Amino acid sequence: MSTLQSDIEDLQHRYENGLTADDAGNEEYALLDEFLAALEAGEVRAAEKRDGEWDANGWVKQGILLNFGLRDIQAHTHGGVDYHDVLPLRETDDLPGRGTRNTPDGTVIRRGAYIGGDAILMSPAFVNIGAYVGDGTLVDSCDTVGSAAQIGENVKLGANTLIGGVLEPVEAAPVVIEDDVSLGAGCRVTSGFVVGEGSVVGENTLLTPRIPVYDLVEEEVMYGELPPERRAFTRFVESSVGDHDLFDGGAYKPAVVATHVEEDTLEATAREDALRDN
Template structure:
């Protein structure tokens, strides 16, 4: 991929110097197409884990942005619906051969998105450019997987879940949901938040770097990530304006509480066994 990276970085320099969509020729278009094909094949990714930390691949995010800046808006037709965009939708004829299915009437996969093997995309769901959806993952009804978001293997995104996109600045890591995570219906994950492997997140939980995570396992308050193997849910804690006259009974701000997912599962199993025995 070193040649493709060099080509994208050269295009970026020329774009910064004033290259416009009207001036793009066959060679430049070929580079942009090769870049999108490489994203769709999973050969390049907007972010990767290195040394235990997720890092953005800045040149890949530059390539995504160049596919906006160096293309003109065109009229496209999909399923009899006319739309106007710089990019067409992704071809999906490779999906059935890999055991992946996307249901009709509203499942939208934009060009430059990777979808793994044995995945399921339910209508109406939207997967944006640069997103990576891993093997065996469920993208449920009304879900949005934002640009450059990285979703791992065997993930369950509950219905009406929003995974935010992070394209700029290019050095900023996108939203990451690691392997074996389950997000309940209505969850929102934004602004480069990382959901650790094997975690279970309750319905309607907002995960963003601006909201504290009270990790009861390590007994610390953290921001921007949910550690692996946690069970998380929303709670509200007292706000600094709690004593304001306008707030009868005090004001509260959102927080996320995280407990040990294995302990929670064991406790639930023990309760179930007790109920069955009695």
């Protein structure tokens, strides 16, 4: 067990036994700042893949929550805008040296977020505390990357995409978008859903554990995950209330259909890469 982990777990124990923001002093805040710096450096993550499965690091999520429980709301100024929060925004001076750029007029990166090298964050976009954004990833305009969400390398998040956050319960795995995934504009991924490596998801697709994924490759229905190397899109299937008198012509519910990633889809994403590099 790392020293940082044991220190955070000890602080959590004290918090559960009555420690408040009024009681916390320089030692406690130095530990919380060290923890946030470790998140921003990618040294600790809210979730990691072990034996092929994504598992939450509960102590990391506890550390994130302690930054809310043991800090008071304060006035801050960023870019001439006043706001009130328990934390200031993340410093971004380290980004240019790693080839990463964040455009002005609304790009917000909260403290405790990791941003990889050669990444692009287009305004207005928001990356929350504990999120991990991998190398070469595009976070497009109006995107939200929620707290503790894990975004892999060379991912494309289409404009107006929502990646949900999961902090509580601490043992719950957050949303995961694995390497080389492309999400079309307007997608929503929530509640710990895992999008497998190399998948391409059509515009306005909702991925959540409550909506079934009909995988036509393996011919099975699954929940909470999209397998690797799939092309996914929304379709509607017959609902169990379809024969109700209120529904003239039947009722339908959303579902996700997954097929092989097609060659023309890969060519289209390659063209996007070429445009982006230029």
